[in-house]
Amino acid sequence: MGKNxxxxTNLSTWEELYEFFQYMGWGELTLIKEKKKEIIFQLKGHIIEKRLSQKLYQVDxxxxxGFLAQMTQVITGDTYECLEEKNLKGSVVEITAIKG
Incomplete structure (x- = not known):
């Protein structure tokens, strides 16, 4: 669904991507580290904290x-797959985009 x-969506820069995440209410996305075959992002903010702390259902x-993988491909020209890692203590999500 995210890739669709x-x-x-017509975005072409990292700055537009970060603004889009905020606008959609998906949280504050920041680039943490860029390696040869990986780009590591952090997703945080009030909405992320609320989603991670709720107990009603499993959150993912x-x-x-999916959205980030597709937009990273658009911005860089390379194919990426994204994996999430939740940090419940810090109320953040680390998303790693791995070059395919």
């Missing part, structure tokens, strides 16, 4: 990962 939303960030 990204295909309908597949929509955000």
């Amino acid at each position: 939303i990204a295909r309908e 960030f597949r929509l955000e990962c």
Whole structure:
């Protein structure tokens, strides 16, 4: 679903991507580290804290990962797959984009 939303979205820079995440209410996305085959992002903010602390159902960030994978491909020209790692103590999600 996230990749489909990204295909309908016209973004071309990292700054536009960060703003889009904020606008959609998906949280504050920041680039943490860039390696040869990986780009590591952090997703944080009030909404992320609320999602991670709720106990009603298992929360995941597949929509955000799919969107980020597709937009990273658009911005860099390389194919990426994204994986999420939740840090419940810090109330943040680390998303790693791995070059395919």
